[in-house]
Amino acid sequence: MDLSDLRQNYTKHSFNQSDLLKSPFEQFEKWFKDAITAEVDEPNAMCLASVDGEGCPNTRTVLLKDFSAKGLTFYTNYSSQKAIDFESNPNAAATFLWLPLQRQVNVRGQVERVSKAESLKYFLSRPFASQLGAWASPQSKVITSRQLLEEKFAQMKRKFADGKIPLPDNWGGYRIVPRSFEFWQGRTSRLHDRFIYRRQADDSWTIERLAP
Numbered sequence: 001m002d003l004s005d006l007r008q009n010y011t012k013h014s015f016n017q018s019d020l021l022k023s024p025f026e027q028f029e030k031w032f033k034d035a036i037t038a039e040v041d042e043p044n045a046m047c048l049a050s051v052d053g054e055g056c057p058n059t060r061t062v063l064l065k066d067f068s069a070k071g072l073t074f075y076t077n078y079s080s081q082k083a084i085d086f087e088s089n090p091n092a093a094a095t096f097l098w099l100p101l102q103r104q105v106n107v108r109g110q111v112e113r114v115s116k117a118e119s120l121k122y123f124l125s126r127p128f129a130s131q132l133g134a135w136a137s138p139q140s141k142v143i144t145s146r147q148l149l150e151e152k153f154a155q156m157k158r159k160f161a162d163g164k165i166p167l168p169d170n171w172g173g174y175r176i177v178p179r180s181f182e183f184w185q186g187r188t189s190r191l192h193d194r195f196i197y198r199r200q201a202d203d204s205w206t207i208e209r210l211a212p
Contacts, residue, residue, distance in 0.1 A: 010186025015193035016210060024181035024197035024205055025069050028105060031183065032067075034038040035098045046094040046107075048074070050085035058085060064096075065122060072107060073114055075122060077139035078170045084140075086111050092176050102186035109178040118146040119172030131165040132156045182210070 021027040035043035044064040051057050058081055061191045066073040066084065072094065076082055078180065086092070090112070096105045136153040143149060185193040192212035 009117055009186055009188055010192070013185055014187065015066075015131075015183070015185035015195070017195065017207065020183075020207060022205075023068070023069075024183075027197075028067065028181060029184060031098075031103060031105060032096075035096075035103075036099060038098070038100050040098050043096075044096065046096050047094040048082065049095075050082045051089045051091065051110075052081075052085045053088035058082065063084055064094075065173070070139065071109065071112075071177040073118075073175045075119065075171070075173045077134070077137070077168075078172060079141075080139040082140075083174075086174065088113055092174075094176060098150050104181040104184045106124070106180075106184065107176060107178050108180045109176045111174050114173035114175050116167070116172065120167045122173060123166050123167045123171070129163070131160050132160065134171045135160075135165070135210075187212075 016195060021030060032043060042063070045061050046064055048062050049057055049059045060082065062074045062076065062082075064072055064074055081104055090110055091108075092111045093106065093108045095107075098104065123134070126134075133152055133154045136149065179194055180198050182194060182196045187193055190212060194210040195207055196210055197207055199205055
């Protein structure tokens with residue numbers, strides 16, 4: 001399949017250094033709110049990259065569930081492939097792609113587990129079925145059929161019929177503590193605007209423009 005003619009010209013916005021906020025977290029929040037206002041589907045979806053013990057990268061899309069000056073938080077099974085990767089290499093990269101705005105944000109940093117209290121607070125906010133799913137799915141493991149998964153889900157539903165579902169021991173949050181943020185705005189003629197914030201040893205941030 002020849003895709004050489006499949007392209008769009010990016011004309012919606014410009015992005016100058018004078019537009020940048022001092023903190024990358026504030027800039028991320030501004031762009032994130034823009035994505036919500038533009039009704040972008042799943043604005044908190046991010047492509048998360050990890051690297052396994054053999055140096056092979058893995059990517060998958062997960063949902064961002066919290067962000068602050070501490071970092072960007074998502075939740076998963078601690079026996080999943082991403083969790084196994086983080087045990088050998090506690091670094092990650094994540095990309096947010098907001099196509100209607102012709103924007104993306106790329107984040108790189110170190111990964112750490114959030115506290116059990118934070119994980120529990122988020123777990124209890126999840127819908128009942130999602131809580132059951134965390135108990136039913138042996139995430140990233142080989143299973144023989146979907147029927148097996150649905151039977152496990154039904155078993156958990158019976159087990160927790162009273163509606164009180166505890167936090168699984170192997171489930172919780174990770175936080176990406178950023179070392180860099182890159183903000184990318186599509187422009188005409190592929191002359192995109194790219195600015196990168198880099199964290200310094202004293203926790204201040206430098207800002208530089210990158211060539212597209």
